[in-house]
Amino acid sequence: MPVVFTGFHRKREDRAVADLGNPRNTIEIIQRHAFVFQKKFGQNFLIDTHVLGKIIRAAGITERDFVLEIGPGIGTMTQYLAEAAGHVCAVEIDRNLIPILEETLADYGNVSVLNEDILKVDVAALAREKNGGRPIKVVANLPYYITTPIIMGLFENHVPVESITVMVQKEVADRMKSGPGSKDYGALSLAVQYYAETYLVANVPPNCFMPRPKVGSAVIRLTCHREPPVKVKDERLLFGLIRASFNQRRKTLQNSLSHSPELSVTKEEIAAALEELGLSPTVRGEALTLEQFAGLADRLTDKKGLADGLHI
Numbered sequence: 001m002p003v004v005f006t007g008f009h010r011k012r013e014d015r016a017v018a019d020l021g022n023p024r025n026t027i028e029i030i031q032r033h034a035f036v037f038q039k040k041f042g043q044n045f046l047i048d049t050h051v052l053g054k055i056i057r058a059a060g061i062t063e064r065d066f067v068l069e070i071g072p073g074i075g076t077m078t079q080y081l082a083e084a085a086g087h088v089c090a091v092e093i094d095r096n097l098i099p100i101l102e103e104t105l106a107d108y109g110n111v112s113v114l115n116e117d118i119l120k121v122d123v124a125a126l127a128r129e130k131n132g133g134r135p136i137k138v139v140a141n142l143p144y145y146i147t148t149p150i151i152m153g154l155f156e157n158h159v160p161v162e163s164i165t166v167m168v169q170k171e172v173a174d175r176m177k178s179g180p181g182s183k184d185y186g187a188l189s190l191a192v193q194y195y196a197e198t199y200l201v202a203n204v205p206p207n208c209f210m211p212r213p214k215v216g217s218a219v220i221r222l223t224c225h226r227e228p229p230v231k232v233k234d235e236r237l238l239f240g241l242i243r244a245s246f247n248q249r250r251k252t253l254q255n256s257l258s259h260s261p262e263l264s265v266t267k268e269e270i271a272a273a274l275e276e277l278g279l280s281p282t283v284r285g286e287a288l289t290l291e292q293f294a295g296l297a298d299r300l301t302d303k304k305g306l307a308d309g310l311h312i
């Protein structure tokens with residue numbers, strides 16, 4: 001993976017580039033480089049030093065940490081991360097930002113920039129090569145159009161990650177941290193909570209960004225579990241059940257699971273498993289906890305070795 005550049009180290013007081021958290025400095029850089037914002041890349045740059053400080057503190061960055069930043073933009077948060085971390089690797093898709101990053105990060109010897117699409121980067125290999133396989137910290141003001149694939153990609157590819165502290169759309173943060181009974185509870189809540197503990201750091205209004213996004217934002221910290229909170233015989237089946245349950249969330253579990261093309265399970269088998277778990281035959285997926293989904297998955301596995309009948 002070609003590193004585009006690595007800065008060189010200077011003392012903080014010698015830094016040539018002013019704090020980009022100050023909107024005036026961001027405007028100056030953008031105008032001087034005639035940078036044009038690309039909507040398709042979800043480019044909304046942070047221009048609030050208070051929020052930046054909060055993110056760095058919530059992530060608990062120390063000089064022992066290797067930090068992966070996804071989408072550094074013009075390098076605003078990268079500068080803050082570089083001040084606190086041992087090493088920062090920033091992955092940016094937009095090649096028009098690379099000359100700007102070369103300028104704004106030139107003072108930092110502990111930053112490397114990759115001009116890549118994060119969804120195509122083998123982050124587990126990166127952690128192995130650059131951090132000896134030790135857990136890394138991920139910190140980002142994420143491009144909102146790919147929030148879920150980025151986060152689920154880190155989890156499902158078993159990247160060694162200690163924590164993920166990210167700015168996301170407010171509505172997505174609400175979905176990640178919700179439990180049964182909430183309108184926001186769904187497949188994303190269960191998937192995220194299987195892998196991590198969630199903590200809402202702050203809600204962030206649109207005026208903290210340039211340009212202003214049309215939606216509210218929030219910073220959420222996901223602290224990865226060493227072991228999942230539930231143990232299941234077949235993880236693939238657990239996630240297949242969760243997906244099928246919320247694909248048609250107003251239907252009863254018996255209906256949504258028995259009609260799912262992803263699963264081959266009858267209404268009778270589901271009814272028997274629900275009864276064994278002490279759940280109503282008309283219960284909906286939105287009422288089940290992660291533990292109950294795990295119980296359901298294990299009972300269905302026992303009943304007919306359902307893992308073989310799961311078509312994903």
Ligand code: SAM
Binds near residue numbers: 070076077142
């Ligand atoms: N970190 C900067 C900040 O806070 O000001 C910019 C954040 S902006 C919301 C998202 C950044 O992610 C943009 O710089 C955008 O170009 C970049 N980006 C979008 N899609 C990406 C992808 N697939 N891989 C890597 N970077 C991406």
